[in-house]
């Protein structure tokens with residue numbers, strides 16, 4: 578109904594704003610677009626569910642996320658995949674892992690500071706009602 582559509586629209590606006598801010602952070606440049614599987618031919622053998630900021634945005638626009646929890650499940654894939662694919666004890670791998678950990682902490686801090694628990698509960702109620 579109209580009020581429920583207003584809630585889901587506000588959720589999409591909030592999620593787009595979070596991704597916009599993450600995309601401006603130069604530490605997270607490697608997370609903005611899908612890993613290039615021509616440059617990295619074994620990537621899809623290791624990583625079963627690739628994810629990146631541009632794909633999150635497309636998912637939002639396709640109304641894929643009805644709650645912040647659903648969004649977080651995909652957003653977490655970005656840093657989880659980076660830790661999994663780049664495990665080695667060399668400077669390049671350690672660098673992308675530091676950035677992956679910074680991404681994990683940054684997303685959680687934004688959600689903790691800016692998401693109203695009552696708003697997320699309304700989103701979950703709408704999802705359960707459908």
Ligand SMILES: COC(=O)[C@H](Cc1ccco1)c1ccncc1
Nearest residue numbers: 607608612617659662663669673
């Ligand atoms: C999320 O990005 C990645 O996992 C790629 C993997 C990758 C390996 C070789 C080329 O790309 C990455 C990019 C930049 N610096 C480290 C690793």
